[in-house]
Amino acid sequence: MKKAINLNVNGVSHTDEVEPRMLLVHYLRDVLELTGTHVGCETSLCGACTVMFDGQAVKSCTVFAVQADGSSITTIEGLATNGELHPVQEGFWEKHGLQCGYCTPGMIVTAAQLLERNADPSREEICHGLEGNLCRCTGYQHIIEAVQYAAAKKAGHG
Amino acid sequence: MTENYVGRRVKRTEDPRLIRGLAHYVDDIALPNTLHVAFVRSYYAHAKINGIDTSAALAVPGVVAVYTGKDVADKIGPVPCAGALPDLKVPDHRVLAKNKVYFVGHPVVAIVAKDRYAARDAADLVVVDYEDLPAVTDVEAAAAGGPVIHDGFSDNIAYKLTSGEGDVDAAFAAADRTVKQRVLHKRLAPIAMEPRGVLARYYPGEQELTIWSSTQIPHLMRTQVAIMIGMPENKLRVITPEVGGGFGSKLNVYSEEALLGWISMQLGKPVKWIETRRENIQATIHGRGQVGDIEVAFKNDGTLLGLRYTVFADMGAYHQLLTPAIPTLTGLMLSGAYKIPAIQMNITACFTNKMATDAYRGAGRPEATYIVERALDLVALELGVDPTEVRRMNFPAANEFPFHTATGLDYDSGDYEAALNKAQQIIDYTSLREEQKKAREEGRLIGIGVSTYVEICALGPSQAMPAGGWESATVRIEPTGKVTVLTGASPHGQGQETSFAQIAADELGVDLNDVAVIHGDTGIVQYGIGTFGSRATAVGGTAVYVAIQKLKEKAHKIATHMLKADASRVSFEGGKYSRQAAAAASATGTSEPVVPVAEAPAAALPEPQTEGKTSLTIQEIALAAHIAKDLPPDTEPGLSATYFFEPKNFTFPFGTHICVVEIDRETGDIKFLRYVAVDDCGKVINPMLVDGQVHGGIVQSIGQAMYEEVVYDDSGQLLTGTLMDYAVPRASHVPDFELDRTETPSPVNPLGVKGVGEAGTIGATPAVVGAIVDALAPFGVKHMDMPIKPENVWRIISHG
Numbered sequence: 001m002k003k004a005i006n007l008n009v010n011g012v013s014h015t016d017e018v019e020p021r022m023l024l025v026h027y028l029r030d031v032l033e034l035t036g037t038h039v040g041c042e043t044s045l046c047g048a049c050t051v052m053f054d055g056q057a058v059k060s061c062t063v064f065a066v067q068a069d070g071s072s073i074t075t076i077e078g079l080a081t082n083g084e085l086h087p088v089q090e091g092f093w094e095k096h097g098l099q100c101g102y103c104t105p106g107m108i109v110t111a112a113q114l115l116e117r118n119a120d121p122s123r124e125e126i127c128h129g130l131e132g133n134l135c136r137c138t139g140y141q142h143i144i145e146a147v148q149y150a151a152a153k154k155a156g157h158g
Numbered sequence: 159m160t161e162n163y164v165g166r167r168v169k170r171t172e173d174p175r176l177i178r179g180l181a182h183y184v185d186d187i188a189l190p191n192t193l194h195v196a197f198v199r200s201y202y203a204h205a206k207i208n209g210i211d212t213s214a215a216l217a218v219p220g221v222v223a224v225y226t227g228k229d230v231a232d233k234i235g236p237v238p239c240a241g242a243l244p245d246l247k248v249p250d251h252r253v254l255a256k257n258k259v260y261f262v263g264h265p266v267v268a269i270v271a272k273d274r275y276a277a278r279d280a281a282d283l284v285v286v287d288y289e290d291l292p293a294v295t296d297v298e299a300a301a302a303g304g305p306v307i308h309d310g311f312s313d314n315i316a317y318k319l320t321s322g323e324g325d326v327d328a329a330f331a332a333a334d335r336t337v338k339q340r341v342l343h344k345r346l347a348p349i350a351m352e353p354r355g356v357l358a359r360y361y362p363g364e365q366e367l368t369i370w371s372s373t374q375i376p377h378l379m380r381t382q383v384a385i386m387i388g389m390p391e392n393k394l395r396v397i398t399p400e401v402g403g404g405f406g407s408k409l410n411v412y413s414e415e416a417l418l419g420w421i422s423m424q425l426g427k428p429v430k431w432i433e434t435r436r437e438n439i440q441a442t443i444h445g446r447g448q449v450g451d452i453e454v455a456f457k458n459d460g461t462l463l464g465l466r467y468t469v470f471a472d473m474g475a476y477h478q479l480l481t482p483a484i485p486t487l488t489g490l491m492l493s494g495a496y497k498i499p500a501i502q503m504n505i506t507a508c509f510t511n512k513m514a515t516d517a518y519r520g521a522g523r524p525e526a527t528y529i530v531e532r533a534l535d536l537v538a539l540e541l542g543v544d545p546t547e548v549r550r551m552n553f554p555a556a557n558e559f560p561f562h563t564a565t566g567l568d569y570d571s572g573d574y575e576a577a578l579n580k581a582q583q584i585i586d587y588t589s590l591r592e593e594q595k596k597a598r599e600e601g602r603l604i605g606i607g608v609s610t611y612v613e614i615c616a617l618g619p620s621q622a623m624p625a626g627g628w629e630s631a632t633v634r635i636e637p638t639g640k641v642t643v644l645t646g647a648s649p650h651g652q653g654q655e656t657s658f659a660q661i662a663a664d665e666l667g668v669d670l671n672d673v674a675v676i677h678g679d680t681g682i683v684q685y686g687i688g689t690f691g692s693r694a695t696a697v698g699g700t701a702v703y704v705a706i707q708k709l710k711e712k713a714h715k716i717a718t719h720m721l722k723a724d725a726s727r728v729s730f731e732g733g734k735y736s737r738q739a740a741a742a743a744s745a746t747g748t749s750e751p752v753v754p755v756a757e758a759p760a761a762a763l764p765e766p767q768t769e770g771k772t773s774l775t776i777q778e779i780a781l782a783a784h785i786a787k788d789l790p791p792d793t794e795p796g797l798s799a800t801y802f803f804e805p806k807n808f809t810f811p812f813g814t815h816i817c818v819v820e821i822d823r824e825t826g827d828i829k830f831l832r833y834v835a836v837d838d839c840g841k842v843i844n845p846m847l848v849d850g851q852v853h854g855g856i857v858q859s860i861g862q863a864m865y866e867e868v869v870y871d872d873s874g875q876l877l878t879g880t881l882m883d884y885a886v887p888r889a890s891h892v893p894d895f896e897l898d899r900t901e902t903p904s905p906v907n908p909l910g911v912k913g914v915g916e917a918g919t920i921g922a923t924p925a926v927v928g929a930i931v932d933a934l935a936p937f938g939v940k941h942m943d944m945p946i947k948p949e950n951v952w953r954i955i956s957h958g
Contacts, residue, residue, distance in 0.1 A: 021275070035186035036179015038402070040351050041435040045881035048351060076179030089177040093169060096846045099854065100651030101176030102351040102402030108177060127890040134881070136351050136403050137651050139853030139918075140889040 005069040009034070010078025018065045025049045027065035028075060036076040036105045040134070047133030050106035051075050057113035059106075059132070076105035079112060087150040088112045097146030099137035107133045111147045120151055163660035163670055167846040170656045171670070181400040184355035184372050185432045192357070193222055195418060195431040196277035198267035198284045199440065200259035203293035203511040203874020204307065207257055207266070207286060214283035215269055220276035223425060224284075225268045225417075227256035234420050235386040238411050240624035241482035246317045249308045249509070251476040253386075253413035259288070260307060260475035261512050262876045263440025265413055270421060270429060293511040293874030297449055297472040300508040307475065307509045316473045316482060316507040321489045323564040324500025326455075329464025333455035337536040342943040343446040343525050345472065345868035346861075347878075348518045349886050352402020353433035354442055356415050358422035368395045368681075369419050374408045374648050375688035378625060379415060380680045386416040387423070394419070398678035401650030405858070406517035407442050408650070409690040410479045439879050444868050445518020447472035448485065448525050454533045455500075460541055460548045464500040467492055467529055471507040474514035480521075481514050482507060483624065487522030487614070493563035494530030495574045495612040495812055496552040501564040511874040517690065519858055520613075520919040527611045531924030532941060535608075535931070539940055544591070545928070546582065549610045550575060560807075569612065569810040570904050570912075572838070577900050578610055581814035581836040584898060590818065598936060603821040603955075604831070605933025609925035612812040615839075615913030616906065617691030619805055627805065629693065630686045631701035633662060633709050634798030637784040639777030641666060641673040646686015647698030648678045652851070652915060654694055657843045658702050661909070665706040666776055667733020684800060692811070692913030695843060700907040701803035708799035713779045716797075719790040720768050720782060736773035809904040809912040813837035815856070815925040821933045826952030828864065828930060830893035835921070837897070840904040840912030848914050849897055855918015856895060861887045862919075863926035863944050 002017040009032060016031055028034045028051070040048030042061050049061040052074035079086040088111045091097065098104040107130065114121060114129035121129065126147045127140070135143060175181040212224045230253060237251040255266045267284050271277035294300045294307055300314040307314055330336060350372075357370040367389055373379050376396040384391040401408065414431055422429045433442070450469030456462050471485040489503035534552075538545040554561040556573040563569065581587075590606060597604045620627040630646035643662050647654060659673040666673075676682060686698070710730060717735030718725045727738045768774060768782070779797065782788065786795035818831040835852060842848050865885035869877040878884040903910030923944070930946050931939055937954050 019275070029185075030188075033188070034179070035182070038183070038352070039185070039432075040353070041881050043435065043880055043882065046351065046435070076177075080178060085177070092177050093173045096170065096850050098173065098176055099653065099850055100351065100403040101172070101181055101400065102183065104176055105179045123894070124890075127888075130889040134349075134351065134886050134888065136349055136405070136858070136886065137854045138850060139855070139857035139895070140887075140892055141853045141895055142850060144889065 003066050005066055007068050007070065008072040010074055020064065020066050022065045023061055024063040024065045024068050025060040028060060034075050034077050038102055038105060040102065046103070047110060048103050048106040050109045050133065052109055052113060057110045076109060079108065086112060087153040088115065088147065090153065091146035091149035095142050095146040095149050097138060097143040103133060103135045107135060107143060111150065114147070115151055115154060119155065162664055164664045164843050166844070168656055168660055168670065168844055170653050171659060172653060172655045183352055183400045183402055184357055184370050187357055187370055187399060189357070189359055189428040192428040192430050193270050193272060193425065194274040194277045195421065195429055196269045196274065196281045197265045197437070198269070198281045198286065199437065200255065200264040200266055201262060202259055202288050202290055203262050203295070204291040205259050205288040206291060207255065207259065208289055209287040210267060211285040212267060215280035218271070218276055218280040218283065220272040221269060221280045222272065223270040225254065225421065227252060227254035227266065230254055230417065230420065231256050234416055237413055237476070238382045238479060239477035239481065240479050241477060242624060243317050243319060243482055246482055247311055249476050253417045262874060263437065263513060265441065268417060268421065270425065295510055295512065295870050295872055295874050297470045297508050297510055300510050301470055301506050307511060314509045316509055319486065319505045320502065321486070321565070322502040323566060324464065326464045326466050326500040326502040329500040330455045333463050334458040335540060336453060336455050337533065337540050338451060338453045339532065339536055339941050340451050341529055341532060343448040343528065344944060345447045345515065346445040346518055346866050347439050347868050347884055348405040348407035348442065348445060350403030350405055350407055353435060353438040354408065354412065354414070355432040356418040357428060357430045358418040359428040360422040360426060362426045366393050366395070367419055367423060368397060369415060370397045370399055371415050372401050372408055373398050374401070374404045374650060374690050376648055376678050376680050377646065377685050378688060379411050382411040383416045383419055387420045389419070395681040398648055404650045405519040406445065406521055406690060409517050409688065410443060435881060436879055439884060440876060441513055443478050443514050443516035443518070444474070445515060446525060447515040448488070450529070452529045452533050454537055456537055460537065460543065460551050462496055462498045462552050465492060465498050465533065466502045468504045471505055472510050472512065472515055473507050474510060474512045476514050478514040478516045480624070481516050484515065484517060484522040488525040490565050490567060491523045491526035491614055492530060493565050494527060495610050496530070497554050498564055512870055519855065520916045521691070523613050523916065524920045524923055527609070527613065527920045528924050531609045531611065531928065535928050536940060545608050546578060546587065549608070550578060567614065568807060570807055570906050571902050572612065572810060572812050573900065573902050574610060574612070574812055577812060577836045577838055578814045580898060580900060581816050581834050584836070584896060585816050585832060585834045603823060603933045603936070605819050605821070605929040605931065607817040607925040607928025607932055609815045609921050609928065611921035612810050613917060613920045614808045615692035615811055615916070616696035616805055616809040617693045618808045626687050628687065628802050629698035629701045630684050630800065630802045631698065631705040632684055632798060632800040633702060633705040635777060635780035637781050639672065639780055641668055643673060643675045643702055644683045645675060645677045645698050645702060646683060647694040648686070648689045649694060650689065652689065652694060653844070653847045657695060657847055658699060660843055661699055661702055662706060665703060668777065692915040696809050696904070696907055696911045696913045697803055697805055699843065699911060700909055701801050703909055704803055705799045705801035708801055709797060712799070713776050713797060715790055715793060716779050716783055717774055720774060720779070720788065721772065734773045734775050735779065805906055807906045809840065809906050811837065811839040811912040811914060811917055813917060813921055815921045817925040817929040819929040819933055821951055823955055826948035826955060828948060828951065832896065833893045834896045836900060837914065837917050837921070838900040838902050839914035839917060841901060841910035842899065843911065851914045852897055852918045853895055855916060856922040857887050857892050858919045859922030860892060860926055863923050863946060865945050867945050
C-alpha cells in the first residue's frame with residue numbers, strides 16, 4: 001500500500017507515492033535520480049549515505065522515505081550554491097581529501113554540518129565529528145585538513 | 159607558455175565531478191527496464207545440497223526468473239584461476255554451487271526480479287535442503303589430514319613449494335645464534351567503500367553484450383568472461399565507470415560478473431546486481447591468511463647469514479584469479495632490505511571452508527616485510543643492540559645496486575641508509591631513545607618501532623606474470639588541438655587522470671586542461687592490463703610517455719615539411735616546433751598565436767596558417783595532419799601513436815617508517831605520539847597524490863596491526879560479517895603523519911618512477927607492531943600477534 005509523501009529536496013518540492021518500506025536513500029537515488037548519495041553498508045556504519053535532514057546529518061540508508069514526509073533534505077548535489085562550491089567541497093579539492101570519491105559525498109555533508117555546529121573545531125573535534133564516516137583511501141589526514149581549510153574559509157581567512 | 163607539471167602538486171582533474179556528487183559508479187547507471195538480481199547464499203560453511211525449492215520465490219510478484227547451480231552448470235564455464243604452479247590443485251569453481259556449498263556466502267541461487275526489493279523478498283523464500291558436513295577451518299589442521307573438502311582430491315593441500323637460493327642449512331649450522339618466532343597474518347577484508355556491482359545489457363539484434371563492472375581489470379575481465387559464457391570477445395564490451403576503491407579486491411573475475419552477463423543474454427534485458435556489505439565481507443576475496451615460523455641465523459656481530467620461513471597459507475575454498483600466487487610473492491620479498499646470503503621458504507597452501515584469499519593491498523609482500531622486520535627486531539633484542547643498528551649494518555650499500563637477492567630478484571636501485579638517516583633525523587632518534595629511557599624510569603610505557611622496508615612494484619615483466627605484465631597507451635592530438643590519452647591502466651582513486659595528463663602536458667607542451675585521460679572502457683581503449691601491484695604509473699605512465707615520443711617523431715617530420723627546413727634544424731620546445739635560423743641568435747622567429755580552435759567553424763576544419771612562420775605548435779601540426787593536404791610523402795594522415803610498454807624488471811621502492819606509541823597502563827589503550835615516514839618511490843609526478851597514497855596505506859596497516867581481523871568460528875561461521883564487527887579505522891584512530899621522501903630514480907623506465915600504491919601497507923605494519931612490542935619490553939614482551947587490541951595489552955600489563 002503506497003503512501004504519499006511531500007518533501008523538499010535541495011530546494012525543490014516533491015510529491016510522490018512510495019512503498020512504506022522504501023528507504024530514503026533509495027527514494028533519493030532511484031526516484032529523484034540524485035545518485036550522489038551512496039550506499040556503503042546498509043547498517044548506518046559507513047556514512048556514505050549521509051544527507052542533511054532538517055539541518056541534521058543523517059544516514060539515509062536507515063531512514064524510510066515516509067519518515068522524511070514534510071522534511072527538508074539537502075544532498076551533496078544541493079550543497080553548491082549558484083555553481084559556487086561549498087567551502088567544504090572546495091577544501092576537499094584543495095587538500096586532496098578524496099581518492100576514489102565514494103565516501104566523499106557523505107563525508108562532505110557530515111563535515112558541512114559539523115562546521116555549522118562548531119565553526120572553529122579542533123583536530124580532535126573534527127575527528128570526533130567524522131567518527132560515523134568511513135574512508136578507506138585517504139587515511140583521513142587530508143580530510144581533516146580539508147575541514148580545517150573550510151573552517152578558515154568560512155571564517156573569512158580562506 | 160606552458161608550465162612544467164611533472165613534480166608539482168597539481169589538483170586533481172577528477173575531483174569536480176566527485177565532490178559535487180555527479181560521478182557515476184555502477185549503481186548510478188540507470189537503464190530502462192533493468193531487472194535486479196539477488197542471491198541466495200549459503201549460511202553453512204560446508205554442506206551437501208539435497209534439494210532446492212524455488213516455487214515460493216517464483217510466485218513473488220515481480221520475479222522474472224530463478225537460476226540454480228544445476229541450471230547453469232553446463233552453460234557457464236568455471237571461475238578462472240591464473241596461478242600456474244607445479245602440481246597445483248584447481249577445484250572446479252562454478253558460478254553457483256551445484257551439489258555442495260563450501261563457504262558461508264557461497265552463491266546458491268540467483269533471483270531476477272523487476273525491483274531489488276522483490277528480488278530480496280524472493281531470495282528469503284527459497285528453501286535449500288542442506289546436509290551439514292564437518293567444516294575445515296584451521297589451515298594447519300587442513301594440512302594434517304581430516305575431512306577432505308573437494309571431491310576428487312586426496313587431501314586439502316592445494317600445493318607445496320620450496321623456493322630460495324643459498325645453502326640455508328649450512329647458514330644455520332655456521333651461525334653464532336639463531337632466533338625463531340611463530341607469526342600470524344590474520345585474514346583481512348579489503349572493504350572498498352563501494353562494494354562490487356555489475357550491470358549487464360545484451361542487445362539481441364546486434365548480439366552485443368556490455369558489462370559495467372566495478373573492477374580493476376576491464377580487459378582481463380572481458381577475456382575471461384567471454385571464455386566463461388562463450389561470447390565472442392569482440393562482441394563483449396566491459397566498462398568500468400567510476401570505481402569506489404579496490405585495494406586488490408577488484409583485481410579478479412567473479413562469479414557474478416559472468417552470471418549477470420549470461421542472464422542478460424537469456425532475458426534480453428539489462429540486469430543489475432549491487433553487492434551488499436554483508437555479501438562483500440562474505441564473498442569478496444580476503445587478504446593475508448598465513449601462519450608461519452620464521453627462523454634467522456646470524457653472527458654475534460649482527461651479520462645475517464640465513465632466513466627460513468615455513469608457512470601454511472590459507473587459500474579458502476576455491477582459487478580466485480591469483481589466490482595461489484599470493485604466498486609466492488611473500489617468498490620473493492623475504493630478503494627485505496638486507497643482504498641475506500641464504501633464504502628458504504616452504505609453503506604449504508591449503509583449502510579451508512572459507513572465502514578465497516587473494517590480492518589485498520600489498521598482496522603477499524606485507525607478509526614478507528612483516529616477517530623480516532619482526533625478525534630483525536628479534537635479532538636486535540637477542541644482541542641487545544638498537545634495532546636501527548642491526549638494520550643499517552645489513553643494508554646493501556647504494557653502490558651495490560642492482561642488488562641480487564637470495565630470493566632470485568635484482569633490486570633496481572636504492573639507498574636504504576639515506577632513508578633511514580633522514581627518518582632518524584626528522585624524529586631526532588637519539589633524543590627520542592633518551593626520552594623513552596627517562597619515561598620508563600617514571601613508569602610510562604613508550605615504545606619506538608622501526609621498519610626499513612623494500613617492496614616490489616610495477617608488476618611487472620610479462621615473464622614473471624600470469625597474463626602479461628606490460629601496459630598500453632594511445633595518445634592522439636585531435637584536429638582542434640585537444641589531446642586524448644587512452645590508457646590500459648584502470649585507475650580507481652589513484653588520480654591518474656591527473657598524473658598522466660601531467661606527463662602528457664609536459665611532453666607535448668600543452669595546457670593540462672587540454673588533455674583528457676580516458677580509461678576503463680574496452681570499447682574505446684586498446685587492450686590493457688589494469689591497475690594493481692603499484693604498476694599504473696611506472697608501467698602505464700611509461701607507455702604514455704613513450705607513445706608521446708613516437709607521436710612527436712611524426713609531428714617533427716610534418717613540422718620539418720611545413721616549415722620547409724632541414725630536419726636537423728627543427729627543434730621542439732615548449733609545445734612548438736621551431737626552425738633554427740642558419741645564422742646565430744635570431745630571436746625573431748616567433749609563431750603567431752595558436753590556431754583559434756575554440757572559435758573554429760563547426761562545419762569545417764580551419765585551414766592552418768603556416769605561411770611565413772618559423773615555428774608551429776604541435777596542435778597546429780595536429781590540424782595539418784588531419785587535413786592532410788600538405789603532408790610529407792609517405793606520411794599517414796592523423797596524429798596518434800600507440801605503445802605497449804614491456805618493463806625489463808620490477809621496481810623496488812623502499813623507505814623507513816618510525817612509529818612512537820604510548821600505552822595507558824590502566825586500560826591498555828595505545829596512543830600514537832609520532833609517526834614519521836620517509837618513502838622513496840623514485841621520481842615523483844605529483845607529490846600530493848603520493849602523500850595521499852602513503853597516508854591511506856599506513857592507515858590500512860594500522861588497521862591490520864590494531865583492529866582488523868576476519869573471524870570464522872570452528873564451524874566456519876563468519877563472525878565479522880558487518881562493519882559493526884569488522885573494525886575499519888576511523889578518523890580518531892589515526893595520528894598525524896610526518897612524511898618526507900628520498901628520491902632514487904628507477905633505471906627500469908624512462909620516467910624513473912617506482913610506484914607507491916602499496917608502500918604504506920607494506921612498510922607501516924612492522925613499525926606499529928614494533929612500537930607496541932617495544933613499549934611492553936619492560937614486561938619481557940618480544941612479539942605479539944596482530945591485531946594488537948587494548949585488551950591484549952591490558953592482559954599483559956595486568957598479568958605479566
